[in-house]
Amino acid sequence: MNWISIVAIYALFWVMSAFVILPIGVKTHEEMGLEKIPGQADSAPGNFRPGVIILRTTVLSALLFGLYYANYIYGWVTRHSFDFLISPPNS
Incomplete structure (x- = not known):
């Protein structure tokens, strides 16, 4: 895999992870009594x-990208894994 592809895919994982991490642990002023x-x-x-959010996002995206890259190298899940979704043609 080209290093530019690695950076681009990791950036996508980071942005998606940020949206997952953002609402975790956030409390409103009313909940905190402020x-x-x-x-x-x-x-x-x-x-x-923001520092904690960036750290959590980086850790989560690194784990997810690691799984993605390991699958890329070892081929655990390929496009052929989803052949059961395609109905056989009628003869």
Whole structure:
């Protein structure tokens, strides 16, 4: 696999992982018992920690990409694994 492909696919895994990680552990000001600023949305996070989110996203995306790359090398799941989804042609 070309290194540019590796970087591009890892970036896709990172972005998808970020959307999975973002809502985990986030609490609103009301849940934390903090006072809201006038005009603030009710759903605004009260404990937003971007460093932790970036770290968790990086770890998750590295694990998922590792599984993807291992499958690429060893061929555990190939396109032929899904042949049961295609109905046989009528003769």
